[in-house]
Amino acid sequence: MRSKFDEQLKQLHDEMILMCSMIESAIQGATRAFMNMDAELARKIMDGDGDVDREQKKIENICFNLLIQRQPVARDLRTITAAMKMVTDMERIGDQAADISEITVAMGQKPDVLKDGNLNKMASETIIMLIQSIEAYVERDMDKAKMVIEHDDVVDELFLKVKSDLIEFISKNPQQGEQAADLLMVNKYLERIGDHATNIAEWVIFSLDDKIVKKV
Numbered sequence: 001m002r003s004k005f006d007e008q009l010k011q012l013h014d015e016m017i018l019m020c021s022m023i024e025s026a027i028q029g030a031t032r033a034f035m036n037m038d039a040e041l042a043r044k045i046m047d048g049d050g051d052v053d054r055e056q057k058k059i060e061n062i063c064f065n066l067l068i069q070r071q072p073v074a075r076d077l078r079t080i081t082a083a084m085k086m087v088t089d090m091e092r093i094g095d096q097a098a099d100i101s102e103i104t105v106a107m108g109q110k111p112d113v114l115k116d117g118n119l120n121k122m123a124s125e126t127i128i129m130l131i132q133s134i135e136a137y138v139e140r141d142m143d144k145a146k147m148v149i150e151h152d153d154v155v156d157e158l159f160l161k162v163k164s165d166l167i168e169f170i171s172k173n174p175q176q177g178e179q180a181a182d183l184l185m186v187n188k189y190l191e192r193i194g195d196h197a198t199n200i201a202e203w204v205i206f207s208l209d210d211k212i213v214k215k216v
Contacts, residue, residue: 005069009079012062016083019055020134023090026052026097027130027193031123034104034186042101052094056087082207086137089196089203093130096189096196103182118165119187122158126190129155129197136204145208148201155194162187 026045033041063084066072072080129151136145163184170180 005066005072005076008062008066008069009076012059012066012080012083015055015059015062016086017138019052019059019087019090020137022048022052022055023093023097024131024134026094028127030097030100030104031127031190034100035120035123037104037107039105039108042104045101046098046105049094049098052091056091059087060084078207082203086200086203089199093193093196096193100186100189103186107179107182118158118161119183122155122162122187122190125151125155125158126194126197129194133197133200133204136201140204140208142205142208145201145204149198152194152198155191159187159191159194 026048029041030045032038033045063080066076066080129148132144132151133148135141136148166180166184166187170177173180
């Protein structure tokens with residue numbers, strides 16, 4: 001019985017790694033499409049969001065099956081609980097990648113506003129956070145997970161800088177206010193992705209450290 005349970009735990013781990021790969025590709029593709037105003041790539045990211053949703057449901061089903069088969073030991077329960085929480089954050093990252101892509105398609109070939117400044121840095125730092133949170137899960141690396149949490153301050157600071165830059169730009173260029181408002185939304189989506197990466201890192205720590213009690 002335990003051998004079957006362990007096989008399903010391995011399947012859970014493998015599916016989690018697959019979903020990690022899917023959202024990493026989605027956000028990297030979405031930001032690349034946005035920076036290059038590549039509507040074709042943006043549409044591909046939007047079309048792929050359904051795959052992320054289906055993978056989330058698959059993982060949740062595995063978790064439920066693990067919980068009802070037998071009474072898991074504390075370590076198993078922590079692993080399953082963390083997985084169920086992490087896939088929620090990962091699915092939302094997929095949604096936000098699709099949202100950024102939708103804005104890219106809507107903006108079309110309009111002239112750049114502030115994409116080459118702090119917003120570009122914001123995208124890069126957010127992707128770093130996400131990749132490190134995924135690596136922390138795959139490698140079961142608590143130190144890397146803690147680095148992600150600390151890095152959130154960098155993204156939050158950039159978020160405020162971009163917001164300030166865009167507000168100033170709108171005041172000086174009201175005729176381009178609609179485009180700047182779109183960029184404010186992209187900035188917000190990136191900030192949320194950083195928050196989700198932080199959540200993933202926190203759940204990695206929860207799954208590894210039996211001294212931590214986290215509200216679920």
